[in-house]
Amino acid sequence: MxxxxxxxxxxxxxxxxxxxxxxxxxxxxxxxxxxxxxxxxxxxxxxxxxxxxxxxxxxxxxxxxxxxxxxxxxxxxxxxxxxxxxxxxxxxxxxxxxxxxxxxxxxxxxxxxxxxxxxxxxxxxxxxxxxxxxxxxxxxxxxxDTPTEADRPVVLDRAKLTSRQREVLARAHEMGYFEHPRDATAGDVADALDISTSTFTEHLAAAQRKLLDDLLDSC
Incomplete structure (x- = not known):
């Protein structure tokens, strides 16, 4: 399996x-x-x-x-x-x-x-x-599933992210944006970063796309 x-x-x-x-x-x-x-x-x-x-x-x-x-x-x-x-x-x-x-x-x-x-x-x-x-x-x-290498980690290249993208990800994680239910909305995180909600979602989507590329390539 x-x-x-x-x-x-x-x-x-x-x-x-x-x-x-x-x-x-x-x-x-x-x-x-x-x-x-x-x-x-x-x-x-x-x-x-x-x-x-x-x-x-x-x-x-x-x-x-x-x-x-x-x-x-x-x-x-x-x-x-x-x-x-x-x-x-x-x-x-x-x-x-x-x-x-x-x-x-x-x-x-x-x-x-x-x-x-x-x-x-x-x-x-x-x-x-x-x-x-x-x-x-x-x-x-x-x-x-890695039965022969239990809990084998997937290496993500943080260098692919810009400093702004890392900042957006870190603040979103810190404020509970990725929790379910969420502790903060996109607008809350954007306000904390002093940027517009659309700018926040653009940076977040770009960062997630880069990280998912690494994840999917490793599967």
Whole structure:
């Protein structure tokens, strides 16, 4: 089973997800489970867990779907909904490529999914497909299976980054921009750097692209 890749992908501006809209400023989605039968006419049953708030969360009735509160434990609330299959959501697109979603989290801005993929070409196809489901897709983490060299590190060439790009990355990391849910928005980090939000996102995208080139070349 060597050579597989664990990918963590973030998708913004979702179009088909029925779970992510239930996240709000207090409550984030910490997990999702799905039950699907082989019959195409049967509905998909999804259960999602909200955590983070103080009182009971308010859950939307999206697109005419009934959402039921089914369980509560340790400041977490589990909800269940039933929907039609084949709606082109993030999880369905990943599963269509032969992969299984291992982790799912979401906040008001995006969702993050973690899954195993056989190789980089398949990962690129999945990312390209996800771009038709959301406004933007970001690779957050890639981890290669290395059974003969446990935890083999990937060397990243920092010299490829300009001093400004390193500064932007460092400040974004320091302020919790890469946490999920985020501790700071793009505007917060831009203000701390005394630059515009568009300039921040341009520097960040350029830096991430250079680092991802190193990561993908090493896979």
């Amino acid at each position: 060597s050579g597989r890749i664990l990918a963590e992908v973030e998708v913004f501006g979702l179009r088909s997800c029925h779970v992510q809209p239930h996240a709000d400023e207090e409550w984030s989605v910490s997990s999702v489970s799905r039950s699907v039968t082989s019959a195409a006419a049967d509905p998909v049953i999804e259960e999602f867990t909200l955590k983070g708030g103080d009182g009971p969360p308010s859950v939307l009735q999206t697109d005419g779907l009934n959402v039921d509160h089914v369980f509560a434990y340790e400041q977490r609330h589990v909800f269940q909904l039933s929907r039609a299959a084949g709606q082109g959501c993030v999880c369905e697109r990943i599963e269509a490529a032969g992969c299984v979603v291992h982790e799912f989290t979401a906040d008001t801005e995006s969702l993050v999914v973690t899954f195993l993929v056989d190789d980089v070409p398949t990962l690129r196809e999945i990312v390209a497909d996800l771009q038709s489901e959301g406004e933007a897709v970001k690779l957050r983490r890639l981890l290669e």
